[in-house]
Amino acid sequence: MRRPRLRTLGVVSVCLTLLAAGAVAGVHWARGWTGSVTVLANWGGSEKEQFERAVERFEAEHRIDVVYQGSSALSQVLAADLASGTQPDVVVLPGPGELTVYAAEGRLKPLDGLFEAGAYDDVWTPKVAGEDGQKRTYWLPVKTGLKSMVWHAGDLPKDGTTGGAGIARTAGEPDRWCLAMESGATSGWPGTDWVEDILLQQAGPQVYEQWATGGLSWTDARVRKAWQTWGEMVGAGDRTRVGRILKDDFGQDCPRGSAEHQGSFRASHWQGVEGDFVHSAEVIPGARAGSDRWEVSGDLAAMLNATDEARKLIRFLADPGTRLPDFTVNKKAPAPESHGDPLKRRIGSILRDSERQLCWDASDVMPPALRDAFHQAVLRFLVAPGELEGRLQALEALSDGGRPTLPVCGTT
Amino acid sequence: MSTTGRDLARRLWLLLTLGAVTTLVLFGAYRGVHDDTVPLASSSTPGILAVDTAKNALQRAHAAVDSNETAKDTTGEFHTQMSVAHQSIAVAASANVTGLADRHTLQTVTGLITVYSTWAERAGRETDPLLRGAYLHYAEQGRDDIIARLDALRHEQMAVAREQASFPWPLRLVWGAALALCVVLCAVLVETQRFVRHRLRSAVHPPLLAATFLCASGAAVLGWFTVRAHAAMGDSLAELHVARPASEIPETGADVKRYMADAGFWAALSEWVFVGGVVLMVLMLAGLWPRISEYRFKVPR
Numbered sequence: 001m002r003r004p005r006l007r008t009l010g011v012v013s014v015c016l017t018l019l020a021a022g023a024v025a026g027v028h029w030a031r032g033w034t035g036s037v038t039v040l041a042n043w044g045g046s047e048k049e050q051f052e053r054a055v056e057r058f059e060a061e062h063r064i065d066v067v068y069q070g071s072s073a074l075s076q077v078l079a080a081d082l083a084s085g086t087q088p089d090v091v092v093l094p095g096p097g098e099l100t101v102y103a104a105e106g107r108l109k110p111l112d113g114l115f116e117a118g119a120y121d122d123v124w125t126p127k128v129a130g131e132d133g134q135k136r137t138y139w140l141p142v143k144t145g146l147k148s149m150v151w152h153a154g155d156l157p158k159d160g161t162t163g164g165a166g167i168a169r170t171a172g173e174p175d176r177w178c179l180a181m182e183s184g185a186t187s188g189w190p191g192t193d194w195v196e197d198i199l200l201q202q203a204g205p206q207v208y209e210q211w212a213t214g215g216l217s218w219t220d221a222r223v224r225k226a227w228q229t230w231g232e233m234v235g236a237g238d239r240t241r242v243g244r245i246l247k248d249d250f251g252q253d254c255p256r257g258s259a260e261h262q263g264s265f266r267a268s269h270w271q272g273v274e275g276d277f278v279h280s281a282e283v284i285p286g287a288r289a290g291s292d293r294w295e296v297s298g299d300l301a302a303m304l305n306a307t308d309e310a311r312k313l314i315r316f317l318a319d320p321g322t323r324l325p326d327f328t329v330n331k332k333a334p335a336p337e338s339h340g341d342p343l344k345r346r347i348g349s350i351l352r353d354s355e356r357q358l359c360w361d362a363s364d365v366m367p368p369a370l371r372d373a374f375h376q377a378v379l380r381f382l383v384a385p386g387e388l389e390g391r392l393q394a395l396e397a398l399s400d401g402g403r404p405t406l407p408v409c410g411t412t
Numbered sequence: 413m414s415t416t417g418r419d420l421a422r423r424l425w426l427l428l429t430l431g432a433v434t435t436l437v438l439f440g441a442y443r444g445v446h447d448d449t450v451p452l453a454s455s456s457t458p459g460i461l462a463v464d465t466a467k468n469a470l471q472r473a474h475a476a477v478d479s480n481e482t483a484k485d486t487t488g489e490f491h492t493q494m495s496v497a498h499q500s501i502a503v504a505a506s507a508n509v510t511g512l513a514d515r516h517t518l519q520t521v522t523g524l525i526t527v528y529s530t531w532a533e534r535a536g537r538e539t540d541p542l543l544r545g546a547y548l549h550y551a552e553q554g555r556d557d558i559i560a561r562l563d564a565l566r567h568e569q570m571a572v573a574r575e576q577a578s579f580p581w582p583l584r585l586v587w588g589a590a591l592a593l594c595v596v597l598c599a600v601l602v603e604t605q606r607f608v609r610h611r612l613r614s615a616v617h618p619p620l621l622a623a624t625f626l627c628a629s630g631a632a633v634l635g636w637f638t639v640r641a642h643a644a645m646g647d648s649l650a651e652l653h654v655a656r657p658a659s660e661i662p663e664t665g666a667d668v669k670r671y672m673a674d675a676g677f678w679a680a681l682s683e684w685v686f687v688g689g690v691v692l693m694v695l696m697l698a699g700l701w702p703r704i705s706e707y708r709f710k711v712p713r
Contacts, residue, residue, distance in 0.1 A: 036512060038512070038516055040516075040520075067512055067513055067516055069516045069517065069519075069520045071520045071523060071524060071557075072527075072557075073520075073523045073524045073526070073527040073554075074523075076523040076524070076526045076527050077519060077520050077522070077523030077524070078523075079523075080519065080522050080523050080526065081519050081523075084519075086515070086519060088516070181546075182546075182549065182550060182553065184527070184550065184553055184554060184557065185524075185527040185554070187546075187550050239542055242542065243542050243545070243546075246542065246543070246545075246546035246549075247545070247546055247549045379543065379546065380543065383540055383542050383543055384540070
């Protein structure tokens with residue numbers, strides 16, 4: 001057999017080298033990103049992990065790197081980013097208030113055409129006015145939550161007939177409320193949720209909507225009554241107790257036998273003690289009969305830079321097949337009845353039940369300055385409930401002036 | 413029939429090929445190390461030290477507002493430290509050590525510093541001890557969040573700096589190949605010198621001797637600068653390894669600057685590798701081409 005010539009060996013070696021280099025380059029190309037999309041939201045901990053898990057499929061399918069930053073100081077970070085022109089491509093804000101302002105300033109890019117218009121009810125994706133006054137869709141609910149809920153451990157009977165303290169009796173004892181105000185930049189929001197919900201349950205959705213959109217004075221008797229009711233329920237002015245409440249983290253563990261007025265995001269915590277929830281109207285003094293009024297929240301994704309990558313991410317988030325963190329209100333997504341967890345099934349059903357009146361968390365609808373002042377007022381009210389009138393007048397002074405309006409309450 | 417002309421031509425082609433390949437490989441090997449010296453000196457180091465400065469400034473600012481000495485007005489110190497923190501974040505952002513994620517983190521930190529500052533100032537103005545305590549607590553939570561993010565960012569910046577200062581096996585392989593090629597080139601040059609002297613009975617060929625000297629000395633100089641650069645990067649990395657307190661940061665910066673003082677010069681030499689390669693090949697041609705030409709004209713006769 002003839003031995004190969006040196007030149008042949010040389011040519012073969014060069015070819016093999018080129019092939020290997022090509023293969024390495026190919027693998028590198030296949031593994032590399034074709035682009036990136038920056039996302040700013042306020043999720044941390046498990047919520048952040050859930051979102052990152054949800055977008056893993058997007059990253060793998062489109063080879064687009066999703067660069068996520070989460071911060072409780074979302075408003076401040078976003079304002080600084082916008083001022084310096086280095087805004088993220090997509091922002092996820094809790095509630096439509098701030099987004100409405102940004103849409104009117106022309107900061108947001110319209111999402112019309114990126115997802116099926118009928119997939120969400122108007123309360124979640126209303127058309128709002130842009131810089132040119134034309135109404136368009138500017139946000140998409142990525143994650144929604146139910147409020148107006150009072151959580152309690154499973155061994156706490158609802159009516160107190162079994163000898164133990166029932167939920168209604170528990171609610172009448174300030175010490176039994178599990179309450180905490182600390183939440184970084186937005187410390188105080190658990191208190192604003194309380195006041196809003198009490199007003200909703202006592203005065204009804206119409207008054208609530210008027211107040212949330214600036215049509216009803218903060219010094220109105222119904223608003224004052226809501227504050228006072230809350231103060232009595234949780235023992236505002238008790239300095240020892242309030243000192244603790246102010247510093248406690250809103251995500252803290254609640255002692256057994258206590259009750260907590262918090263949203264659906266606390267489901268996993270209360271499930272640990274076989275917990276359950278009742279509608280807040282059942283425990284709020286002076287609440288109107290019926291439990292068809294629910295306060296809701298929503299993390300809304302909006303586009304600040306209309307890049308291809310950002311558009312693809314919005315389409316992905318609106319895809320009914322995308323497994324987003326609980327709870328989706330995409331009507332094309334699997335029905336909540338198919339949820340394996342009975343508690344989550346119940347919450348999901350309420351959020352998508354067309355018979356219910358759902359109202360946005362009022363502070364999430366307010367302009368940022370008023371919302372922040374509301375948080376502050378709540379903290380101060382807990383310490384000095386006697387100064388309520390002054391606080392309400394200060395809030396009313398801030399509330400003056402025109403603001404973009406959007407529907408606060410609606411049925412799904 | 414004499415084969416001298418053909419042998420000379422063959423040697424010339426071999427030398428030119430070896431010269432070109434050696435130049436390319438040496439260029440690649442040199443750039444592989446020195447491409448990272450300037451970014452380490454001018455970007456990573458200032459970026460890392462700016463993050464340390466921001467952290468220290470925040471801690472000092474908080475110490476100023478957390479002071480129990482209510483009679484002492486510490487607002488001036490607080491604002492000074494906040495200003496230092498903001499400026500340091502701006503420096504870290506301009507250093508852009510880790511790219512997009514880095515910028516995104518720093519923008520978030522800027523927002524968090526604003527929130528921290530707001531809570532701290534509210535605490536300073538508050539007369540009710542309960543609310544003052546709560547505001548300070550919120551400020552502390554904010555500060556801890558900022559510091560955790562800055563620590564994570566520093567960790568990523570250090571990973572980039574470590575990569576810049578590293579001497580991975582592919583680079584070692586390229587350097588091994590470059591040095592081996594230099595040795596082979598020098599050996600072929602010496603052998604050609606001997607061949608020419610033996611066949612043409614001439615004395616030393618200056619162009620070939622100069623080419624040999626250029627190859628040997630060029631490889632030695634580049635190798636030496638590479639060893640120095642690698643050592644300087646190692647020393648710089650050791651300085652940056654631990655987060656420094658505020659008092660040590662200027663000294664650390666000065667030390668790294670001293671180690672990496674010649675980084676720009678070392679890196680600039682890479683372009684001269686090509687010039688050296690061209691000179692090398694010109695010298696080879698100058699040494700052998702006239703002899704080959706002599707034989708070319710002799711053959712037809």
